Amino acid sequence: MPEIRRRTLIGSTAALLAAPAIVRAAEVKELSFFYPVTVSAPMATIIEGYCRQYAKETGVTVKAAYAGTYPDALSKAVTAIRGGGGPQFSVMLTSDIHTLQALDLIVPLEEIGLDKAAETWLASFWPAFMFNTRIGGKTWSVPFQRSTEIMLYNKAAFTKAGLDPERYPTDWKAQGEAARKLTNRKGSPQTWGIQMAADITSGHWTFGALTAGNNQPLMNNAGTKVFFDVPKTIETLDYWVSLSKTYQATPSGVTYWSTLVNNFLRGETAIIMTSSGNLAYVTQNAKFPFDAALPAGNPTPRTVVGGGNVYIFKHASKPEQQAALRFAQWLTTPERAADWSIRTGYIAVTKTAFDTPAMKAYIAKHPVAARPKSFLPVAWGELSTYQDARIQTLIENHIDAALAGKATPEAAMQAAQKEAEAILRPYQHL
Amino acid sequence: MEERRLGGWLFVLPAALFIFAFTNLPLLATAVTSLYAAPIAGHGGGFVGLRNYLDLLADPGFRQSLVNNLLYAAVTVPAAMVLALAMALGVNAAIPGRAFLRLSFFLPTMLPMIAVGAIWLFFYTPQYGLVDRLTRLIGMGQINWLGDPSTALPAMMAVAIWKEAGFFMIFYLAALQNISPQLREAASLEGASRQYFFRRVTLPLLGPTTLFVAVTATISAFCVVDHVVEMTQGGPDNATSLLLYYVYDTGFRYWNVNSAAAATIVLVLILAALAATLFGLVGRRVHYR
CATH class of the missing domain: 3.40.190.10 (Periplasmic binding protein-like II)
Structure with a gap:
């Protein structure tokens, strides 16, 4: 003792x-x-x-x-x-x-x-x-x-495609056009212009950054309401779908988060949306000049943390x-x-x-x-509600349906809103 | 006589206790839990009868998981069994490199499912994945196997078949080696063709093994979801969500333990029904020596 x-x-x-x-x-x-x-x-x-x-x-x-x-x-x-x-x-x-x-x-x-x-x-x-x-x-x-969500872009690919490597596009249209120019599906090496993850657990984060760029939050601060079926959210999903359908600059269907950094480092994809947490790894392994930028907005770039x-x-x-x-x-x-x-x-x-x-x-x-620090002044919070895992998974499933062409962005987001409202109903009067 | 019966009960008692404590009791507790609702932030809750079950039926995610799982079982079980039998017949014959072939066929079985998932995730990766390279060689375009709701479930089925077939091959191989060579000699004396011998002698003698493999494969089609966790998390658009994965998500990601309990009971009932059918109907026609 x-x-x-x-x-x-x-x-x-x-x-x-x-x-x-x-x-x-x-x-x-x-x-x-x-x-x-x-x-x-x-x-x-x-x-x-x-x-x-x-x-x-x-x-x-x-x-x-x-x-x-x-x-x-x-x-x-x-x-x-x-x-x-x-x-x-x-x-x-x-x-x-x-x-x-x-x-x-x-x-x-x-x-x-x-x-x-x-x-x-x-x-x-x-x-x-x-x-x-x-x-x-x-x-x-x-x-x-x-x-925070960031865009990583291959500066060498930008130069090769005749784009200014010092200036990442700031609005949706310019980003889509740039991605189109960066895409090469014939001959060798085959490249995609842009890739963003839509798989379960990462899709909502990507989408949150995109809707933030369209000045549209996905939920209220109290976590009791979601804004999935409002015109600006639907417009955002429209844009995401258009990257494959209109600009033909990204693979159709769902891109998996786990493949992004690898695709970027192999030079197979010129632009990826990823976490700032990957910067150190990419810095150590990239064999070409690259930079980080805010995701383009409509018209003001924003991102989420x-x-x-x-x-x-x-x-x-x-x-x-x-x-x-x-x-x-x-x-x-x-x-x-x-x-x-x-x-x-x-x-x-x-x-x-x-x-x-x-x-x-x-x-x-x-x-x-x-770079990521400099994005923080225009960064918003990510999708977070009551039953967040469930809400996130459900919007991801509907986003994926739209990206795979199984549903229109409008129908997908309306269905997501309906399901989310049913889940959130018991939390309205806390 | 009375004493003998008591002795018998005493011998069974330890095992019975364990089965009761670790199988029956949890099942009972799950059934009871499924009849209650969880309070939400301190409100509501209590006994709700069958409402959790009705909510399940109304949930498109649950309905799709159910359909997915039935499809998954209907394809993977027969496919894995046929492949297993074919491989067993192949490596049962006296061919050079037999031991090596047997090992190769069995190798996938020795890998944990989570490792299998990680490997196949890369096989299926568009652009530089193995599958994409092979399809490009034969002139097919890029297919985003796991990224398209219409190809994701078949892609997962292929993983399961690849993983399970080697395991079932071992049972068929053991059974084949138990078939007396005299039967073949007798058959060839009678002038029976190989196909005839296979159909009328080998297959019936493999009956008990086939039944056992069928039951094991069916159970594993409903109870092994590690690759879903590793590869797709049930996506895209719920295309690869299987029942047990739905239970896991509902219970441990969404914290709706009561709804997860109801889904578990549904899963158990399906398995019990399938096992009863297999043992009852098919079992009667199986040839036991």
Whole structure:
């Protein structure tokens, strides 16, 4: 017994000297944390490194458990919590916010308690990352591994097709025409001008970026209404279909997300819409000059954000929630946000992270890494509603029907609206 | 006599307990769950009778999964069985490289389905995928196999047949080797042709194996969906959604556990009906030695 007490004492004294603010919640010595691995970076190693450093600085052990993909992390956390245990906090999809609210699992940061310093910290995040995060005047999670939809284009192919490689088209028509010029279906090598993913789980993200470009959100902020059958949404799907039907610049049918980066790197597709998270990988592997741009708009280019946030669970005790919040704050300090961004390819979540020497040095070496940040001022939130996985899957199925020519864009979106309204009906009077 | 009966029950007891705890009890719990509705954000819920089942019938996604799965079983089960029998007959004969052929045919079976899905995803990739290259060689245009609702399900069926046939071949091979060579000698003395011998001797003797393989293949057609998870997530336009995948989506992605329970019960009933039909009707005509 004396052994243990002495060790605790030494630990907390050291922590007190190192970081007095953090120690106030130090009755909690151990926290459990779930995270998914989502990009081809050694995320587990990085996170474990952070946890070790945090334990050294504060004496609080954060047990980080790898939980698979985003849907895996959600289902594991829900199952564990329903079974009476489970982590106190977890990284999960930003767009899952309404689903987590409906499952009554999460607690807003304001209810955990925010002091002046914490308020300043919250204000330092990019406003675009607060889209699926601040709902009803409350902050439901902490932006952490965030990304945005970008267009990657092959500058060599642009030059070869007589297009200006320094200027990506900004409106739909110009983008379609450029893609047509970049397409070569006869002779060798055969190339496609443009490819965008429409398969299940990625189609809604692509579509969200396209409708944002048409100045049309897909849902309301409360996540209770969708705008699938309005003229501007239908017009957007019309445009997507036209890329294959009219411009003949993309394969008919559904393109899979998993094939995009490969097609781009092989020079078989000149333009792809992908996640900013892939920038680091493409930078390392592209054998031709390329750049990132905003998706063309009608007429103003826009995009959507995506990725995962840190959610703190309701079932944890108040001191545990406070301790989890402190860890989340520590994870997003400018230096660590910069480090996380450089090592994973995610966008650093705070503006201040871009002022750190490490980030400045990295951007000086890889200028393209600064592109996604410059898109954030015109970025919106991604499709996120109650029952979001179900709503996303259903609109993807209808988009796919339209792309495959099985339904007109109008009929597809009207059917999607009808199904979505039936699913969302019980949530209208919450 | 009484004592013997008691002893028998005692011997069966451990197994019976396990079957009850891990098969019967969960099934019962699932059936009960399917009669309730989940509360939505604290509202509603409670006993709803058969409403979950009626909602399922009204759900186009469920109806399509059901149709998809029946089609999938109707094609993959016979195709895999015929292919398995053909391969077994082939490698049963005394031909050079027999061991190598047997191994090649069996190889797909040893791969986990999730790996099979990952491999075939690349086979089917337009432009540089293996399938696209082969079709281009014979002068066909580019086909986006998994990207078109009309070709996606057949493409998934091909994966299943490729994966399952080797496994069933092993059973047929074992059965073929059990057929006494004397029968062939006797048949050839009587002047029976090879086709006649196959039809009147080999096939009937393979009856029990065929029944077993048919039941196993049918069950796997309804219970193996790993490749759907890996390759298409049920898309495009629900074209490759199978029943068990629908259950998974509903339960663990949409968190509608009660509706998923109802779909599970439907799945179990279909399997029970199919198994009963196979054992009852076909089983009576099977020749057991």
